[in-house]
Amino acid sequence: xxxxxxxxxxxxxxxxxxxxxxxxxxxxxxxxxxxxxxxxxxxxxxxxxxxxxxxxxxxxxxxxxxxxxxxxxxxxxxxxxxxxxxxxxxxxxxxxxxxxxxxxxxxxxxxxxxx
Numbered sequence: 001x002x003x004x005x006x007x008x009x010x011x012x013x014x015x016x017x018x019x020x021x022x023x024x025x026x027x028x029x030x031x032x033x034x035x036x037x038x039x040x041x042x043x044x045x046x047x048x049x050x051x052x053x054x055x056x057x058x059x060x061x062x063x064x065x066x067x068x069x070x071x072x073x074x075x076x077x078x079x080x081x082x083x084x085x086x087x088x089x090x091x092x093x094x095x096x097x098x099x100x101x102x103x104x105x106x107x108x109x110x111x112x113x114x115x
């Protein structure tokens with residue numbers, strides 16, 4: 001059983017940066033395609049970035065050039081570096097396999113971008 005734990009969220013002003021982390025207990029995630037998802041209030045959860053086991057990445061258009069997904073397979077940890085944050089980035093951020101496994105959702109980490 002994989003348990004994913006997200007951390008690193010917070011409140012920042014527009015233009016600020018945050019680095020999210022996703023760690024796991026239980027099975028390794030190093031062999032999986034992993035992703036960061038986000039869910040804004042009254043919106044569906046959407047995929048914003050993915051990374052393969054070998055480090056190939058994809059990004060949703062709204063975060064391209066601002067967000068960077070990475071992973072440390074030795075530490076079984078996934079990261080999301082978020083720069084130039086905008087108010088529309090405000091959401092709860094989650095990590096999961098891609099495609100997402102319903103049983104793997106964690107509690108997420110809140111990111112709030114506001115002046």
